[in-house]
Each structure stands twice: as C-alpha cells, then as structure tokens.
Amino acid sequence: MPALKRSDLRYSYNWKVSEGDNPKLIAQDAHHLSRNEGYEMLLYLNGLTAQNGADLAVKTRLIVEWMLKEHFKSTAPGRPTVTQWVVDNWERLSPHYPG
Structure with a gap:
C-alpha cells in the first residue's frame, strides 16, 4: 500500500498527543476525526x-x-460522516485539486 508519510502531508498539524488521546489506539478509541491532529x-x-x-x-x-x-x-465530524462526505463530493471537488 502506498502509505503517506508525515513529510508527504501538505498542511501543518499538531503532532503533540492531546490528553486522553492515544495515537496507537486512534482507530479504536476515536469516533471523530480531528483534522488538526497530524497522527489522526x-x-x-x-x-x-x-x-x-x-x-x-x-x-x-x-x-x-x-x-x-x-x-x-x-x-466534530464522525469518521463515517467524513468518509461519506468524501465519496459524495469527490467528483465535484477532486478536479480542482491545486497539487
């Protein structure tokens, strides 16, 4: 799988683990996606x-x-909501990607 690395990301993120977060368990313990936290x-x-x-x-x-x-x-988007939004908006937005 061609996984992204931290250095591939195009935006600035907080890489400090917030209190109550565990980046090793993020898939299991976080229902929502924080778009400001790099590890998430x-x-x-x-x-x-x-x-x-x-x-x-x-x-x-x-x-x-x-x-x-x-x-x-x-x-405070839930991960399923985020994924559905990406699917629903891919055709409209992806052609405008500036990268």
Whole structure:
C-alpha cells in the first residue's frame, strides 16, 4: 500500500498527543476525526481504500487531505460522516485539486 508519510502531508498539524488521546489506539478509541491532529489525519488517510477495497494512490490520499482541510466544514465530524462526505463530493471537488 502506498502509505503517506508525515513529510508527504501538505498542511501543518499538531503532532503533540492531546490528553486522553492515544495515537496507537486512534482507530479504536476515536469516533471523530480531528483534522488538526497530524497522527489522526495520517492514520485516517492511510486507512482509506476504494469502494472495491483496492488501494489508493498517494495523490488520491493527498486530494482527500486537501478536500478535508479546505472544504469540509463540520467541527466534530464522525469518521463515517467524513468518509461519506468524501465519496459524495469527490467528483465535484477532486478536479480542482491545486497539487
């Protein structure tokens, strides 16, 4: 799988673990996605797959990062809500990715 590395991300993030967060258990213990915390975004983006389960290209993951940072407006989005929003808005937004 072409996973993103911290250095691949295009936005600035907080990499300090917040009180009550555990980056090793983030997939299990966090229902919502904090788009300001780097470890949450990195794990979320690297966990995405195509609808048929196929792997995604690094560029596709970076487009999703851009979509979430520039266009998604929810303040406390649940991960399923975020993923559905990406699916629903991919065709409209992805052609405008500036990268």
